[in-house]
Amino acid sequence: MTLHQISLFFLGVLLVVVTAMFVHSWRDKRRIRASLLPLAARFPGQVIQESVWVYPRFEGTAFDRRFDFFFTVVKAGRQHLLYTVYSLKSSIATDLLLVKSGFYKPVAAETALSEQSGAVVAGLHAGYQARSKHPEAAAALWSRGRVGEAMRPLSQFTSLQLGPDAMVIGKTYDGLSDVSPEKIGHNVEALHRLAMAMETV
8 A cells, every 4th residue: 555545545534533523513413402492382582503513502581580501611631521501690699609529620720710719618518619709708698598408409510600690500411311301491490499599598
């Protein structure tokens, strides 16, 4: 086999791999879109997908609150992880970030993290590192209400930004089961209950 033939062979293999990846991605996005469409019957809104290159998302209203469900890619070292993200409008007295302990690699730039997300709030929730720009207010809010109890149905989520203007929670995408209307509806209801618990304390 000549050098020219070897080059053409590897080019052909590369083309097959790239085509297979595109087809798989296209089918995955199409299945996600089909799974999200029934959400509009439960929550007024619509599924939006600008092109075949992007993941579909849902924009609408749940419990008289602005509700969004979408995907985002997070770089973790050399890996690129796909996350499902829920966002629900809220009106909470303070901000609180919960990050599941042991899930993310330690951040080298601790100072930058503190500036962005606030100081660590110790002893707030077992299994999570808690941060807030108003740590005393966040700790007081947590201890007065039934916030911890309302958190339990959302234990699968690895990051939760709770307030002040919205509840934003995310987890790695584990397949089509994560975009079933039933599962999304269950999580939105749980997020709404958590929002009410934090707003009324």
